[in-house]
Amino acid sequence: MSPVPHPTPSARGRRRARAAAAAAACALVLGLAAPATAHGTGHGRAARYVALGDSYTSGPLIPRQVDLGCARSDHNYPSLVTAAGRARSLDDVSCSGATTAEMWQAQGANGPQLDALDRDTDLVTLQIGGNDIGFGSIIGTCAQLAATDLTGDPCRRHYTSDGVDRLALTVLRTAPKVARVLTAVRQRAPHARVLVVGYPDLLPEDGTGCFPTVPFAAKDFPYLRDTEKRLNLMLRLVAALHHADYVDTYRPTIGRDMCKAPADRWIEPLQPTSPAAPAHPNALGEQAMARAVLARLDVRHRH
Numbered sequence: 021m022s023p024v025p026h027p028t029p030s031a032r033g034r035r036r037a038r039a040a041a042a043a044a045a046c047a048l049v050l051g052l053a054a055p056a057t058a059h060g061t062g063h064g065r066a067a068r069y070v071a072l073g074d075s076y077t078s079g080p081l082i083p084r085q086v087d088l089g090c091a092r093s094d095h096n097y098p099s100l101v102t103a104a105g106r107a108r109s110l111d112d113v114s115c116s117g118a119t120t121a122e123m124w125q126a127q128g129a130n131g132p133q134l135d136a137l138d139r140d141t142d143l144v145t146l147q148i149g150g151n152d153i154g155f156g157s158i159i160g161t162c163a164q165l166a167a168t169d170l171t172g173d174p175c176r177r178h179y180t181s182d183g184v185d186r187l188a189l190t191v192l193r194t195a196p197k198v199a200r201v202l203t204a205v206r207q208r209a210p211h212a213r214v215l216v217v218g219y220p221d222l223l224p225e226d227g228t229g230c231f232p233t234v235p236f237a238a239k240d241f242p243y244l245r246d247t248e249k250r251l252n253l254m255l256r257l258v259a260a261l262h263h264a265d266y267v268d269t270y271r272p273t274i275g276r277d278m279c280k281a282p283a284d285r286w287i288e289p290l291q292p293t294s295p296a297a298p299a300h301p302n303a304l305g306e307q308a309m310a311r312a313v314l315a316r317l318d319v320r321h322r323h
Contacts, residue, residue, distance in 0.1 A: 066142035069107035070209070071098035072123065072133045072201075073147035076219060077114035079306050080297040089128050090115035095303055097217075098145060100310035106317055107143060111136045116297075119151045120197040123204065134204055141209035145267075145313060147217035148201065149251055152194040153187065159299055162244065163290070166237040173239035191250045195258055202262040215316060216259035216266050218252040220273040220305055222287050230279035233289050267316045269309045276308070 071077060077098065080091030092114060093099070102110040113136045115127050123134045137144065162175035179186045198216075205214055223234070227242035236244065252270055259266040276286035278299060286305035288296040296302035301309065 066107040069110045069143040070136045071112040071145050073114040074118040075116035077147045080116045081295050082303050097306045097310040123201050137208035141212045144212045144214045153190045163235045171238050175240040176243040187247045195254050198258045214264040216264050220269045221277050224279050225274045269312045
């Protein structure tokens with residue numbers, strides 16, 4: 021049997037050209053063609069990173085505080101992500117107490133957070149919604165009601181007294197607010213990769229309580245845990261609908277909630293033992309959220 025003849029250089033070139041053309045056509049049909057300019061995608065380093073969010077982003081009381089008006093730390097997760105080499109510059113405008121409204125309106129001496137965005141922004145993280153559903157007031161209400169029935173669920177009964185879970189309803193009503201923010205982010209930073217960051221695990225995943233470290237009634241722990249899960253699920257769905265990536269910070273922080281011993285917890289209880297705000301991530305919690313963001317950045321952008 022005679023050997024198979026090798027293609028001539030010109031034939032090989034023509035085959036390669038046809039293969040390249042076919043691959044390009046498939047990429048265009050499937051929407052996989054790479055953009056002419058890559059802004060903050062893949063494993064590269066973004067030129068300009070803007071961090072939007074509330075106190076879970078800003079890191080109140082965590083040393084070193086660099087903006088007392090917003091209780092912002094230079095060891096919060098945006099700063100740690102930048103220090104890890106994922107951005108050349110960081111514009112962190114996160115601010116304690118922020119709701120979705122503060123994306124458009126000033127908060128004290130700090131201007132609207134969305135004003136930090138422009139067409140040169142490469143990477144955006146957004147962590148918002150906790151104050152829209154009223155994290156602070158929920159904690160205060162549930163702690164106050166616990167004294168009326170330590171072994172029961174007075175907080176759940178309070179929020180469902182009219183036959184409707186008012187906290188679940190508030191989460192649903194917050195969804196279009198977050199959606200509006202993401203629409204504005206896309207309009208102002210059309211080339212940026214956008215990550216919606218969820219909230220870490222605040223209470224024991226198994227639903228057990230830890231009164232008086234966290235002063236809630238025993239059967240209210242699973243109700244409040246599930247409320248946070250609803251919030252995170254809403255953020256995940258809204259992110260998907262707006263072609264943003266969702267960063268799950270809940271699963272990586274399970275077992276590090278505010279009920280754990282001081283050496284083990286990444287979320288401080290209502291009477292913190294580490295420099296951090298009550299019911300907020302401490303420095304280790306911010307590090308955990310930074311790792312989650314970095315891991316998500318390592319997944320190539322799919323939209």
